[in-house]
Amino acid sequence: FIGGLLAIGSGLALGREGPSVQMGAAAANTIGRLLSLGQADCRALLAAGAGAGLATAFNAPAAGAVFVLEELVGRFEARMVCAALGASISAILISRGILGGQPDFIVFHQVLPEAIAKQLFFVMTGLMTGLLAVGYNRTILAALRLADRLPVSIPVRAVLIGGLAGLVVWLDPHLAGGGDWITQAAINNTISWRIIPALFVSRLIFGAISYAAATPGGLFAPMLALGALSGLACSFVAQILSPDTALATTPFVIVGMASMFAGSVRSPLTGIILVMEMTGSSDLVLPLLSGSFAAMVVAGALGDTPIYEALRLRAATGRR
Incomplete structure (x- = not known):
């Protein structure tokens, strides 16, 4: 604790x-x-x-x-x-x-596109997010391997990474922590498309370094924040591909969260139910299923090992 x-x-x-x-x-x-x-x-x-x-x-x-x-x-x-x-x-x-019993994130109901062709945008979101999930897993494992090679003890490593975290908090407090602010901002569509790539890469690298500090902490919240950014980016792409239809951004963000979880952890039911409970979005079952399925197809096709299985294999071989 x-x-x-x-x-x-x-x-x-x-x-x-x-x-x-x-x-x-x-x-x-x-x-x-x-x-x-x-x-x-x-x-x-x-x-x-x-x-x-x-x-x-x-x-x-x-x-x-x-x-x-x-x-x-x-x-x-x-x-x-x-x-x-x-x-x-x-x-x-x-x-x-x-x-209290309020969901983690505040989501306002938005109408989903009814046309089947528009529903395919959620498959696109899953495909793109699945690819990013593979990159996320490999970045986490690469950071752990790099940390193992450092010629310092684990406490010294934690001190160095903690100092980096302090610098990040000082420069931009919104980049620090589990990423709930980023997820909520993506849901509210208050993040400019211009900064999404930089924000995604910054959080990806900082999250991997934070996990390599060997301190108590999980992967779910940072993973969901990255998925939210991916979904938000996909909503902008969908709007470009279909300029004649006003597409709500929030469903894409929520699908991106579940797709990132499915592609990384390879536990789609947990991811879908978790995201629905955190956002109160039980009306997005079909888009969530579509996105999660597509993300798992991409991750499986690339031969990526689910993140927790990969971490268990590391533990079995005596590495952190």
Whole structure:
């Protein structure tokens, strides 16, 4: 908790779900041991606690439960479903009692294009964002490899990266942190198309460097911010390709968020449900499915390894 508070509070481009997932898993596992439960039960509780941590971080109970089944255990079975749902629901009841139940992002309803040809723009968004998701994964892994080669200890590395974060915060506070401001600004269409490439590259590099600091922090929030920028850029492209139709930008931004998640993590159900709960956009199911599918096709065609699988492989070989 303290490590996550210091790392994220200092301005590193990290997500709050990282420490929340770890703390939820640790607390659940401790409860299982205190109750003298068997190994299988402790594993189920650990996974359910991790999902509860994700649910609390983003006020997204369904996404927390699906995250357990799709990403952590990789299977749907009645016992695990019950544990995941129970943990996520109880966590959300407590957190909403303290923090309230408003979605993370404020989204105003915008009419979707009805023509099938216009719906294909969301497939285009998924294709472009899937390509960027591959670049995101490879940038994260490249930063970790570079950090491993530095002739300094991990604490010294963290000090150097922390100093960089301080410089970023001083130059432009909006570039620092998990990226919620960027996501909300993209939803509101208050970011000029001229600065999207520079903003995307800056956040991509700073996020990778922040993760290489080896401090507590997650990837979800920075990843969603990059997806929002990609979706916003695609909305401008769609408007150029179809100047005769006024296209709302917000659906593209939301589809970009889910597509980035699907292309990077390769857990489309978690990404779609998470984005819908964070934005209250349950009317975008078809565009979200289209974009996420296209992003996964691109990532798979390029032979990219899902980011958490790649990180697990690094851990298995003894590298951070």
